[in-house]
Amino acid sequence: MKSVKFPDGESLHVGKILCLGRNYAEHIREMKAEVAPVPVVFIKPSTALVESGGSVVIPPISNDLHHEVELVVVIGRPGSGIPAEEAMAYVAGYAVGLDMTLRDVQADAKKRGLPWSVAKGFDTSAPLSAPVRREQVGDPHALTIDLRVNGSVRQSSNTGHMIMRIPGIIAYCSTVFSLEAGDLIFTGTPEGVGRVVPGDRIDAHIASVGSLTVGVR
Ligand code: MG
Numbered sequence: 001m002k003s004v005k006f007p008d009g010e011s012l013h014v015g016k017i018l019c020l021g022r023n024y025a026e027h028i029r030e031m032k033a034e035v036a037p038v039p040v041v042f043i044k045p046s047t048a049l050v051e052s053g054g055s056v057v058i059p060p061i062s063n064d065l066h067h068e069v070e071l072v073v074v075i076g077r078p079g080s081g082i083p084a085e086e087a088m089a090y091v092a093g094y095a096v097g098l099d100m101t102l103r104d105v106q107a108d109a110k111k112r113g114l115p116w117s118v119a120k121g122f123d124t125s126a127p128l129s130a131p132v133r134r135e136q137v138g139d140p141h142a143l144t145i146d147l148r149v150n151g152s153v154r155q156s157s158n159t160g161h162m163i164m165r166i167p168g169i170i171a172y173c174s175t176v177f178s179l180e181a182g183d184l185i186f187t188g189t190p191e192g193v194g195r196v197v198p199g200d201r202i203d204a205h206i207a208s209v210g211s212l213t214v215g216v217r
Contacts, residue, residue: 012182023188157190
């Protein structure tokens with residue numbers, strides 16, 4: 001899957017997937033990380049996408065796969081240098097996403113000062129629900145967001161706890177990357193991230209946006 005399809009039938013090709021790190025204070029605390037002076041942005045390739053109902057496959061280089069549930073912004077039209085006041089007009093809709101992370105590989109990269117591309121961008125690292133239109137969601141910064149593993153709640157928060165909000169994220173990202181219709185922006189995860197193992201089932205939900213279910217292999 002390299003496209004996202006809205007319920008009304010419109011399909012957008014996914015060119016790139018931008019992801020915010022450290023965008024919820026409680027998650028920064030649990031990672032024993034520091035609040036970043038500038039936004040932490042990384043990229044996943046579109047080959048990382050998995051539809052709901054699919055599986056996340058742990059690559060042989062890792063023994064510590066973590067879940068991170070995130071509100072995902074679907075960009076609807078191209079732009080660069082977008083002012084924050086105009087940013088919401090570039091949002092086509094939203095989806096539920098999982099920023100699946102090889103925590104052991106990431107920890108090693110952090111220690112060595114190396115990039116996170118492998119830890120964050122491996123095949124199946126970006127499960128994504130079907131998107132919904134922006135107009136159906138109302139305020140995207142007031143949505144309950146939660147994740148269960150085998151039925152047990154692991155993450156439960158609200159998108160109101162985002163540090164950098166969607167207009168600021170789009171404005172910032174568009175100063176560096178030209179945005180295109182179909183680009184996705186993962187807006188960061190709240191606290192409660194943790195390990196999953198083969199055989200686990202992950203259910204993620206964001207109010208007004210939708211649900212996503214994947215298995216782990
Ligand atoms: Mg994340």
